[in-house]
Amino acid sequence: MSPRPTPRSAPRVRPGPDDLRRTFEAVPARTSRDGEPFADSWWGRAWVTALESLSMDGARLARGRAYADEGQVAAITVTPGRVIAYVHGSRVRPYRAELRLRTLTDPGWDTLLDAVAARPGDLSALLAKEMPYSLAATAEGAGVRLLPAADDLDPSCSCPDHGRPCKHVAALCFQTARLLDSDPFVLLLMRGRGERELLDELGRRNAEHSARERPAAPATPSVAAEEALAARFLPPLPVPLPVPPHPGQPPSYPDLPGARDPLGLDHLATDAAARAHTLLTTGRDPLAGLTAWQDAVRLAASRPTAGLTATTRALYRELAYATGRTTTDLARAVAAWRQNGAEGLAVLETPWDPPAGPFDRARPALAAAGHPRFTPWRNHLTHPNGSFQLRFGRDGRWYGYESDPGADDWWPRAAPDPDPVAALQALLAGDSVPDGFDADPSYVR
Known part of the structure; x- marks a missing residue:
């Protein structure tokens, strides 16, 4: 034809x-x-x-x-x-x-x-x-x-x-x-x-x-209803198989002309196996309720970012394009996700007005520890030199951020902590950066 x-x-x-x-x-x-x-x-x-x-x-x-x-x-x-x-x-x-x-x-x-x-x-x-x-x-x-x-x-x-x-x-x-x-x-x-x-x-x-071409189906033997519904002994169900300690590894995919990217397929299969293992062990779906943007950030965060390969760079570009963002937006969101998953991403993207309580007590606590007076805005406390910032999350923890002075280009840096003083000390010390995070956003360009 x-x-x-x-x-x-x-x-x-x-x-x-x-x-x-x-x-x-x-x-x-x-x-x-x-x-x-x-x-x-x-x-x-x-x-x-x-x-x-x-x-x-x-x-x-x-x-x-x-x-x-x-x-x-x-x-x-x-x-x-x-x-x-x-x-x-x-x-x-x-x-x-x-x-x-x-x-x-x-x-x-x-x-x-x-x-x-x-x-x-x-x-x-x-x-x-x-x-x-x-x-x-x-x-x-x-x-x-x-x-x-x-x-x-x-x-x-x-x-x-x-x-x-x-x-x-x-x-x-x-x-x-x-x-x-x-x-x-x-x-x-x-x-x-x-x-x-x-x-x-x-x-x-x-x-x-x-x-006319289909072979005739074999006759199905019938069973009388009285016999089918009669009370009889049923053996117990077999014992469930033990839950494996870790998700299984997918098979290797050949790199054939015109076929899908084998590394991309491996990434999707590995992600599906991890999701299935979580469902099996906890009964919860880790992706339930995630938006397309949150899921894209999650996928990017599952790849190491120190010494990026060309494949991972391509993944960042494709995920950013599919969600209408830039690769820099995605890299910043990945750093927030590594702080604390979806909650860390919400701290990055959604300012809010916390009620009276822990947020109001943070500035006196920082002053008592010898730090200068921070400037409040909604759930943010910004250092006077404009380089450091603490953000209060809805989970009651403080998230450390850093920017070049006067640039207003804030990046998640320190792991969250319920104590604002401890969160700031970790931020100043630079010893609580999430594993694998490259501080230079140009790595995904």
Whole structure:
């Protein structure tokens, strides 16, 4: 089966009153080069070949092709055995061009439909608006000519030219080839049957064909209801298998041409195994309720960031792009996630107003420990030099942040602590950075 090219200009169709009448709106003008096939699909070119075989005058064909290129063919109406359109010529009033062709007989349709129903690939191709070579060849071998020959076509026109065909009918034929490019069911309608009728009939015949080829199912032995419901001893269920101490490792994935990234697959499989192990051991889903952004941060945080590989850099870029963030945003969020998961990320992204209590007692405690007076804003306490900041989380712990002086570019640094003094000391000492965190955000660029 040859793949059907995408038509250069697919015509729009106006629905008719039934399945046996289709009207296609006029196609805009286009430019075709000399020697270039007018149709894109092989079945559209076969239609053009039949037209060229019918004509004895190449000049009329050339003029008709020019009319079609110039968009002088108005809306085309297709019914069984007939194609009609008005074509604008040299006069103000357009001419009525018509092309008749033989329709298939009922025995011919039976032969064709049986051939399609017996070949699922041909049926799939038709549903995809393609005309497989095998279908036309099978029909031809059974004596059913689906594609037209010159003796199948009977042209007529209201113009005074008595050529067979005249340039107006030739233009109609060329434009019809473009209809066939976009929908081979147009050819089947010309041959006598509409798309809905054909699809219903093909579905029925395909089901009958499949039923004939399917082996008969073995008879299922029956059991009397009294016997099935009788009280009897049931052995105890087997003891559950012991829970493994760690998630299992996924298999190795081969690096095949065109296949998915094996390292990416390994990462997803490892993540799924860890999630399943958590469900098995705790009964809780660690991902329940996470947003797409939180899950992206979680995935990035599961990779080591010290000495990043190209694969991990690519993962950061893809996760950032998928969530509409920058890689710097993602790196900052990963540092917050490593502080305390989703709660640490919320401290980074969502300022809030804590109630009276621990937050109010933090500044006197810091002053008593010899530290300068911190500036409060919502749940933030900022060092006077603008380099250090403590953020109070909804979990009652203090999270350390650091920025270049005056930059307002805060990055999570120290592990959280319920005591603001201890959290600040860890931040100043620089000894509580989460494992694997690289302090330079440029590592993901």
